[in-house]
Amino acid sequence: MTPAISAAGLTRRYRGQLALDHVSLDIEPGSITGLLGRNGAGKTTFMRIVAGHEFASAGRVTVLGASPVENETVLRQMVFVREDQSYPDLRVRQVVQAASWFYPNWSHDLADALLGEFNLPLNRKVKKLSRGMRSAVGNVIGLAARAEVTLFDEPYAGLDPVSRQLFYDRLLAEYAEHPRTVLLSTHLIDEAAGLFERVVVIDRGRIVLNTAADDLRGAATSVSGPAIAVAEFTAGRPVWDRRRIATQESAVVAGTLDETDRARAAALHLHLEPLTLQQVVVQVAGAPAASPQERTSA
């Protein structure tokens, strides 16, 4: 099957800075992928190149099997909702209406419903909206476009919890009814974790993790208790992180634990807790530059 989005050796250099460093990535059609990473890691640059807004310095990107650059056939099937989107001097109603002209599968019903649910003031200028409301406008467009490839860059920025929940629910419902390829970047990882089928973590312009979301659950475990017991338990295991306070220690152990391991931990009076997706990402993306490679195996 042709990947919905495919990057090979994708590199983007800015004056003295490598924003993307040989990124190779295939995203299958009909999937929701989380694109995670720290600020400045290269998430937005990657999405901008996929959307044809920015050009690659080297390497290649295809969307639905063809280059997206100035390719009307591909672009017509793609929507890009950006956190830093600059809007023309128009009212909410006009902006949403204008968006509807460009998408063959646009759903007016969905757009109207979402505008109501997000409590958006239809006659207010988009420039006058708060940050959260501006994000909501983008989300309405991104969902109602029903575009084959849907890119969300930080769709939650400034959104209140009720609206965020609404967005998750609507996204999942829409996705079930009208499957499409969704690539979504966010910093609210645990909150969005339930959405992702795949997780890609990007750090300093490189992909440091690219795996099925299910494989990540329980991929690492935090082990805490008396330092001696922790040392005994972790001996010979890959350890991502160690923290020690007096005689108590807490270590993050990579790899899944089986029943024997758990029994042993219980005997040693150790407390086990699986890492959440967010904690895994912090471990992977927060690591010093030296050793991210060994972590990709997780």
Added chain:
Amino acid sequence: MKTWLSVARYQLTDRNVFVIQPWVVLALDFLIILVIVAQYPGRHGQAVYVGALAGIYVVLIVTGALSIARQLPFALALGVSRRSFYAGTALLALALAVAAVYGLGLTVLQLIERGTGGWGLNLHFFRVPYLLAGPWYLSWLTSFVGLALMLAWGMWFGIVYRRWNLAGLLSFIAVQVLAVVAVLLIIGGAHAWHGVSRFFTTLTIGGLTGLLALLTVALLAGGYATVRRLTV
């Protein structure tokens, strides 16, 4: 083609930039001149010539620049290609529709001015000697081409600003000034001033309109080539 029409429609959604601003500026411009000329009419009812019609042309440079700088990023987010955005903006929304309709507006106003004896003051606001002085269809053609030229020029400024910011815009203006200076120097160096002045004194308004049309096409081509390098 359908995308072009959608782009044109999208551009015209912001009525302020494309519809209201130019005419409000022209109306104010005209009213100020009318008040001044009513206070200080021409001696013995002589014709009063003012160059204030240039106002709407200047405004259209700004309109052209805004049509890119303000409108383009969101259009790109909606999956419009740079080429379609430029073509839709240039050919439909601006060059054809706006310039043609506005040119017609100016022509009608010129006819009214003629019919009312220069608004009762023998004022030549919409009748510009040589440029807009011929039959109505020629006036319309010349205004149309002139307005389209300003829009195309403004659009190119907008693209350069969007792509290379203020520094780029200033360099772009500097290059244009240098190009004009270079042409003047070349004419001087070749002792061709005599020929050039004869060319312009014998040039009919139809011929001049043709030259302006060529320049407009060149500006559009330049903008088209530049917009393809634009990033947002």
